[in-house]
Amino acid sequence: xxxxxxxxxxxxxxxxxxxxxxxxxxxxxxxxxxxxxxxxxxxxxxxxxxxxxxxxxxxxxxxxxxxxxxxxxxxxxxxxxxxxxxxxxxxxxxxxxxxxxxxxxxxxxxxxxxxxxxxxxxxxxxxxxxxxxxxxxxxxxxxxxxxxxxxxxxxxxxxxxxxxxxxxxxxxxxxxxxxxxxxxxxxxxxxxxxxxxxxxxxxxxxxxxxxxxxxxxxxxxxxxxxxxxxxxxxxxxxxxxxxxxxxxxxxxxxxxxxxxxxxxxxxxxxxxxxxxxxxxxxxxxxxxxxxxxxxxxxxxxxxxxxxxxxxxxxxxxxxxxxxxxxxxxxxxxxxxxxxxxxxxxxxxxxxxxxxxxxxxxxxxxxxxxxxxxxxxxxxxxxxxxxxxxxxxxxxxxxxxxxxxxxxxxxxxxxxxxxxxxxxxxxxxxxxxxxxxxxxxxxxxxxxxxxxxxxxxxxxxxxxxxxxxxxxxxxxxxx
Amino acid sequence: xxxxxxxxxxxxxxxxxxxxxxxxxxxxxxxxxxxxxxxxxxxxxxxxxxxxxxxxxxxxxxxxxxxxxxxxxxxxxxxxxxxxxxxxxxxxxxxxxxxxxxxxxxxxxxxxxxxxxxxxxxxxxxxxxxxxxxxxxxxxxxxxxxxxxxxxxxxxxxxxxxxxxxxxxxxxxxxxxxxxxxxxxxxxxxxxxxxxxxxxxxxxxxxxxxxxxxxxxxxxxxxxxxxxxxxxxx
Numbered sequence: 001x002x003x004x005x006x007x008x009x010x011x012x013x014x015x016x017x018x019x020x021x022x023x024x025x026x027x028x029x030x031x032x033x034x035x036x037x038x039x040x041x042x043x044x045x046x047x048x049x050x051x052x053x054x055x056x057x058x059x060x061x062x063x064x065x066x067x068x069x070x071x072x073x074x075x076x077x078x079x080x081x082x083x084x085x086x087x088x089x090x091x092x093x094x095x096x097x098x099x100x101x102x103x104x105x106x107x108x109x110x111x112x113x114x115x116x117x118x119x120x121x122x123x124x125x126x127x128x129x130x131x132x133x134x135x136x137x138x139x140x141x142x143x144x145x146x147x148x149x150x151x152x153x154x155x156x157x158x159x160x161x162x163x164x165x166x167x168x169x170x171x172x173x174x175x176x177x178x179x180x181x182x183x184x185x186x187x188x189x190x191x192x193x194x195x196x197x198x199x200x201x202x203x204x205x206x207x208x209x210x211x212x213x214x215x216x217x218x219x220x221x222x223x224x225x226x227x228x229x230x231x232x233x234x235x236x237x238x239x240x241x242x243x244x245x246x247x248x249x250x251x252x253x254x255x256x257x258x259x260x261x262x263x264x265x266x267x268x269x270x271x272x273x274x275x276x277x278x279x280x281x282x283x284x285x286x287x288x289x290x291x292x293x294x295x296x297x298x299x300x301x302x303x304x305x306x307x308x309x310x311x312x313x314x315x316x317x318x319x320x321x322x323x324x325x326x327x328x329x330x331x332x333x334x335x336x337x338x339x340x341x342x343x344x345x346x347x348x349x350x351x352x353x354x355x356x357x358x359x360x361x362x363x364x365x366x367x368x369x370x371x372x373x374x375x376x377x378x379x380x381x382x383x384x385x386x387x388x389x390x391x392x393x394x395x396x397x398x399x400x401x402x403x404x405x406x407x408x409x410x411x412x413x414x415x416x417x418x419x420x421x422x423x424x425x426x427x428x429x430x431x432x433x434x435x436x437x438x439x440x441x442x443x444x445x446x447x448x449x450x451x452x453x454x455x456x457x458x459x460x461x462x463x464x465x466x467x468x469x470x471x472x473x474x475x476x477x478x
Numbered sequence: 479x480x481x482x483x484x485x486x487x488x489x490x491x492x493x494x495x496x497x498x499x500x501x502x503x504x505x506x507x508x509x510x511x512x513x514x515x516x517x518x519x520x521x522x523x524x525x526x527x528x529x530x531x532x533x534x535x536x537x538x539x540x541x542x543x544x545x546x547x548x549x550x551x552x553x554x555x556x557x558x559x560x561x562x563x564x565x566x567x568x569x570x571x572x573x574x575x576x577x578x579x580x581x582x583x584x585x586x587x588x589x590x591x592x593x594x595x596x597x598x599x600x601x602x603x604x605x606x607x608x609x610x611x612x613x614x615x616x617x618x619x620x621x622x623x624x625x626x627x628x629x630x631x632x633x634x635x636x637x638x639x640x641x642x643x644x645x646x647x648x649x650x651x652x653x654x655x656x657x658x659x660x661x662x663x664x665x666x667x668x669x670x671x672x673x674x675x676x677x678x679x680x681x682x683x684x685x686x687x688x689x690x691x692x693x694x695x696x697x698x699x700x701x702x703x704x705x706x707x708x709x710x711x712x
Contacts, residue, residue, distance in 0.1 A: 038624075039591065045624035052624045053591075054550025120547035121583045149496045157493050165496075166503050173507070177515075184645035185638070188544075192649050194525040195578030197518045199586055204515060208507075241488065248503055253510035261560040262586060263575035265522050268514055275510070338556055338590040409590075410564040419567050424593040425620045 007153070009082045013095045014075055015369055018362060020103055021071040022453050025358070027110075028063030029449055033442045035060055040435035050114040058125040059113045064350060065123065065213065067106045072358040073217040074102070074141075077164050079365060080224040081148060084158045090147030094140050101137035105130055117187045121202050123209055124178050128189040131179045138172045159240045163220030166248055170212040178205035196264050204255035211251035214349065215283075215317075218357050219247075222290050222314065225361045229306050235292035243285030250275050250282060257328035260337065269330075276328030283321030290314040305380040309360030312388055316352025320345065335410070340431070341402025344395045351391045351445055359387065359452060366456055372464035376455045383455075386448035393441030401434035524579040525650055532702045534580040534651050535695070537661040538668035541639045542695025545629065545688050546585070554623070556587035557596040557699065570597030570700065577702045580651050592623060599699040604672050605679035607693045633686040636662040668694060 038044040038053045045052045078095065082088055089095050108130050112118070118125040126134070145168050149161070157165075178201055181189040191198050227234050234240065256264060256272025291314055294301060301307045323345050327336050336342060363380055367373050374380055408427045411420035421427055458464070492499055520526070535543060546552075559565050561572040573596050578584055602610075606617055611629050614621040640661050647653040657664075669685025672693055676683055683690065 039622070042622040042624060047625050047627060049549075049628050052549070052626075054553050054624075057553045058550060116548035116550075118547065118550065119583060120550070120552060120585065122552070122588060146496070146500075155494045156489060157496060157499065162493075162499065162503075165500060166507075169500060169503055170507050173504075173511075182645045182649040184641045188642070188645075190582040190642070190645050190649050193519075193582070194650070195581045195584055196575045197523050197525070198582065198584040199578075200518045201515065202584065204511065245506065248506040249509065252507045253514065256514065258588065259586070261562070262558050263573050263578065265517075265575075268518070268522075271514060334560070334562065337560075338588070342588065409568070410562070412564060412567075419564060422568075424568075425618065428591075428622055429620060 007082075007086055007088055010078070010089050010092055010095060011369055013089070013092070013099060014079045014365070016099050017071050017075040017078060018365060018369070018456075020099070021068060021075055021358065021362065022449075022456060024063055024067030024071060024106060025355075025449050026446075026453050028060060028068045029442070029446045031056055031060040031063060033439065033446050036435065036439040036442045040432065040439050049116065055114050055116055055118075058118060058122075059110060061123060062109050062113065062125065063106070065209070066109075069214055069218075069350070069354045069358070070102065072354070072361065073167070073213075073221065074098070075365070076217070076221040076224065076361060077145070080160055080220075081145070081164065084154065084161060084224070085148060085152035086154050087148060087152050089144060090151055091144050094144035094147075098137060098141040098144065101133065101140065105133050105137065108133075112187070119179070119181070119189065119191075121178070121191070121198075123206050124175075124202065127187050128179070128181060128183055129186065131175070135172060135176060138168075138175070142168050142172070158223070159234065159237070159244070160220040160223040162244050163216045163223065166244075167212050167217040167220070170208065170216075170252075174205045174208050174212065178202060196259075196262075199259055199262070200256065200264060200268060203258040204252075207255040207258060208252055210349070211247070211254070214354055215251070216247065218317075218354055219286050221357055221361060222286070222310070225357075225364060226290055226310050226314070227293055229304070229310060229360065229364050230294050230297045230300070232293050232295070232297050235289050235295065239285050239289050243282040243289070246282035246285070247279075250279050254279060254328070257333065260328070260330050260333040273328050273330060273333075277325045280322060280325045284318060287314055287318035287321070290317075305384045306360050306363050308381075308384050309356045309363070309387075312384075313353055313356030313360060316348055316356065316391070320349040320353060323348065335406040336402060339402035339406045340398045340434070341406065344398025344402060347398065348391065348395045351387070351394065355391075355445070355449075356387065359383065359449075362452065362456065366459055367464070367467035368469050370460055370464075371467055372459050372462065373467045374455055375458035375461075375463040376451075379451050379455050383448040383451050386444050386451070390441045390444030390446075390448065393444065394438050395441075397434040397437035397441060401431045401438075404430060404434070522575075524575050528579050528652075532576055532579045534646070534653060535698065536668060537639050537643065537657075537664045538691050538694040539698045540642055540646070540695075541634045541665065541688075542691035542693065544639075544642060545634070545692050546695055547583070549626070551595075552585045552587040553589065554587075554591035555593065555595045556590050557594065558586040559594055559596050559700075565594070569594045571703055573700075574703070577700070580646075582646060582649060582651070592621075595696070595699055597700040599697050599701040603679070604675045604693050604697065605681055607696055608676055608679075608681055608683075608689060611689055611692065629689040629692060630683065630687060632688045634665075634688050634691050636665055639665065 035056055109126055117127050181191045183189040193201050253275035256268045257276045260269050301311055326332055405427050408421050413420045559569045559573045610617040611626045613625050614623040640658055643653050643658045666685050669690045672690050673685050
């Protein structure tokens, strides 16, 4: 606190991560649309090994989670933590190592997965040398993160920093424990766990990737960028404390809800179900804190597309975190598991929550980073509507498909006591219209992010009007 | 930066102290992790309590399993028959934890774009699988599964399978050194049996082809039903 020299923040690193977010977002969602087409029209698999559904789907999930959402979170962290702690990142070298290391990991994933080099564990497909690279890059990031906290000029850690911290600490623990394996060759390895033990470790990892990669850092993002855009302080500091600690302590138990009715021991299934249901409370604590921050600013939501992205994003967070606990109840899961309902649920989170929050952040950041208004300001509102309507098409199609297939596959003829639909294919083709509807919704969402990509490109190239940030009237509460 | 003056106790106790905050966060995530994971490593660990009833995959089955993993079959097919009437009618007896004893990685799957495969072993003749992988629609009218013609042409590598077996052995699967050394001849022996059955259906192939290994794996699936279940039916 002794120095009065102005702090020069490292915004070059923020620009890099923002650009990477956009690029990988387009790639990941494009692959998603191709997969949607393959399900509606199988010849799109092309008889080519490298683009069959089984090899492309991991590319899609890894690209959207670790490349799009990951880079978005890093963008948020590098911008906001410097400002919240009033200090430049501890080491520019580590910041850049983190950036280039992470992009190299993504590129190697994009090469290896279509080649069929995979660990065949959902969301942990990347082969062991890439897993080691992830751990190394993460440690560099964590050193930089805690180094920056150590040299901070603001003693108090703002809410966003807590959520970022839970992300930085938990992700490497999940990643390392789940990927412990014995290499057979340079590209192949086998887990040290077998069978149901491997299954539980995997879903402990898998569900907490949702928790600590796609939820807590995005809540951190929300706690910084939403109050900034709304120019209102966060609604309740006390609520943020309660829901932070509850999320950290409860989420970690939820993994077994992916294994209900499986050969996993009953006690573990029940623990997973009970904690999943309890998660409604802290999840909605976050949603309410976000939405109530907009109290008194609702008139601006009507005009400001950035706030619209946030309102829809936080609302989807609330809907997904209601739907998730419901689907974790055994009886509901019995119907929903293995069906498109799960796919719809995941996308209401990924497109609705992660996507919309990221888009809102990018439209807010670009003018501040490059000093120009968006080149095509009218496109921002258009993007919002394309994305929102696209998601609605997507999830309605998947809900309908999921419930349809769940009911058909379990239907018993009351007279004979045997299956009503004996041929699995009866069910497959009932879903065709829903698959086309989902393809349409996905295409709309992809069109939206492409418009954003072009818009940001034009702005960076210099075709927007000059922008000067309004003097912050009410900074984020701390 | 802030205009409010009240100082809560927890601000000084916690939100000003980054190290303590980090330690408590890790503590928070440790409780649930330890309670759920440790019993799965110890008392509930099928591999640790293996009785010898479920044998590890043979070299050819393991080669086929590597292909199953490579092609991402688990993204459309589950290997977990749930204990529900509709499932046992459609697929067969429900799946037991013991059956997965040597599955590294597990392949339960999370989505059924196609049917469950845990009881597919022995359900169809070898020739059905051969034709089905070449063109799924020839065996299953209206199927949306991709064609896998390359499996009929590509060959697996015996040395590669020995490397797989060694890694499984180091991870704890009970392959003996002799079994690993004898893997190349065992692969041919197992493969020739399948090639012979395919020849009866007028299909000509050789025992080194990937399709042969995949058929071996698919025919093994779900045949390790514990004896009490096998006898007592559903």
